[in-house]
Amino acid sequence: MKKFSALLLGLLLAGGVTAQQYQGQPPIRAVVDTSSKPTDRQAKGVFPFNEDGVYFSNDFDGARVNGIERTGPNAYTITITPENAPINMSPWYAFQVWSRAPGEVQVKLVYPEAARHRYTPQVSTDGLQWTPLDADRIAADAPAQVAEGNSSATARPKSVTLRLPTGPQPLWIAGQELHTSKRVYGWLDDTARKHHLPVAEIGKSTGGRPLKLLTVGNPAAKKAIVVISRQHPPEVTGYFAMQSFVETLAADTALAKRFRKDWTVYVVPLMNPDGVDGGFWRHNVGGIDLNRDWADFNQPETRAVRDFLQQRADAGTKFYFGIDFHSTWDDIYYTLDPKFVGNMPGLVPQWLDRIQHEIPNYKPVVQASDRLEPTTVSRNYFLKQHGMEAIVFEIGDNTPRDKIRQKGQVGATELMKLILAKSSR
Template sequence: MTQIPAKYVWVICLLFFAISCAGVPKVRFESPVDTSSKAIEPQIKRTFSIPNIGVYASNEFDGARLNGFTALNDSTAKVVIKPENTPINNSPYYAFTIWSDNKRPFYLTFEYPKGFKHRYTPKLGRSGHWQIIDSSAVFKKDSIVTIKLDLDKEPITVAAQEIQSSKDVSDWYMPFVTDISYVQKNILGKSTLGRDLVVLDINKPSSQKKALVVLMTRQHPPEVTGFYAFQAFLETILDNSELANAFLDRYRVLAFPLMNPDGVDLGHWRHNAGGVDTNRDWSKYRQPEVRHTVDHIHSIMKNEDLELVLGLDFHSTWYDVFYTNTKREGTTMPQFVDDWFGALEKNIEGYKVNEQAGNSKKPVSKGWFLYGHNAVGITYEIGDATPKQQIEKFGTVSSREMMKLLINQ
């Protein structure tokens, strides 16, 4: 047996280490984005008070965002809202509780850093119930927004969107894990701040060879309406109907219900605890949320010899829209997008699909599905102000029509 010279041993070891750590292949995009971690400005948790008038505000809960609270006069306070870092999208998110020693009308004027404008219509939460603020209580002067509240000793939560913290999300999905034998909760790894990164592995026993469908949401913390569509979509897959059972006989679903738990619980406008938009990290996987997700998907595909055919990423924006890839010929399901959208318009009265097609230049998830797996990738966006009942209908119908099409593949 020939002995390897000692001087070459370290070279061989180095090569072996490099190969073993190569991990999941990176995906090339035309316009790379630097997703190295960046410093964030921590939000100081506290209860603010204006003692002389007996009004208080607090950000001491998960999902809160309030950076300052000062009196402008006896009936008005300034609410200061700052992002976690910059540059950042114009999506000023806020959430806080407010109350008063005495029953009284009170006004709040929102202040954002220069260059940012008010985006979200306030939602008011009290005793677990939410409602949109009455339009007559919202006053706009140029870019300045002021709202009127009727305060008393019971705190009101004022938020850009209804609060859906990591605990709220867990409370929603855990009954599925507990009650449905083929739904398994797995921990992919930890976020930067040590929160669990969760996937729901939906794998109904079947004698048929399966393909893989991936669903994900909340890469961007305030995008709660997209999460509501994700909820309705997944609940329809798990409703034990004849359609759902036939679908799950042929497909395995990996559902990621909270892609950015740090950002959600910290009340971030858009980024994770690394100060990065995770939906720009689908190339080199520098952030733990994306890295663990990609590693898990690839591990499942490799170990089970599964083909990834469809990826849906649920978001929110100013209006309902589907962002699709233009390239379809030669992908897993070349006709899926057209057939799916046609089915939605046929089965939702008066509904017209708003599609914006374009192959992703930046490293976003829908581009990763296409370039990394030759699969159909769609960003499923729900409007900020789309009514919840309408969201549930969209989510339910789109899930049913997706299952019907995939069963017939």
């Protein structure tokens, strides 16, 4: 098998200079059956290899390792399979490795036939602070269609081999920074405590984990906006944008205080806690892509949000804006065609213009859907049922983390200004 250079891989993975900007996925046309299907149970544990004095573990929340094989001295192949199929190509992996004596192991990550490597490995010594694995420690095997070089899935390698330093202290390796339900809810509780905000449980996931809701702003206000994230477990960069977006809305700035007087913000930061803790590629424990279930509501996670919003609407709340944070190859905004008019017409396109104005040289792709029904995805349901001006806000997998924070902050600031200006007219 031919190898190509780590530098080229780095460029590809970073959506680098030669890469064409990802133009977005095609519109979702078909209704998918979202009744529950079986998902795998990953065998968890510590996997010792006494010949090398090397140990692997997937015995923690968010881990994914479906098989390990020793292929030579200090050389291993780890198989990563999805929770069920068919499924989108977003192979998530997370494991720990350590050794009795300091050394180095080679770990080849392999995926099922059609899948391609997506996530640049992040490493950590404590599971909390993460850094990308050095590019010269990553070699891609059997690149597919690299010559056509764009950042879409087919240009990705089928497998990668990682050179990992080992010692007695476990090294964590994961597709993105590990933000399990414990860590997400830790953030939620910290944010609530800091700003004296209520946290409620609006339901339970298929696996019995709480679905938590943070309320920012005036709970008695009848004007509201809605924020959700992590329908898809590995989409951590979208979650980072959501965090800074919410922190900006909750901050002690003059603008945010003015906004919160008459507005409520409902935040569900973790739509799919079972998938996140199970190390899933995309689905919930019911084996379903939750962002295809906003028409039939077969899954408890989507039903909990639907029922909560309906209760608020029945009690007189009017919703103006809804945002669903995700991650994909590059930053992209999936909007709705302006012919679909909600409770604050023009809000989304005006908001996107302002964001691009405030962040120099920022030109994300905007793709508007000309189809509202069947609602299927959260964005369409938010508009159809509640008149929210709605958007899917996607952050690139490799977007620099400080840029993500900036996008969340600028996004929240400009949204508050715009909503206040439009509602005072």
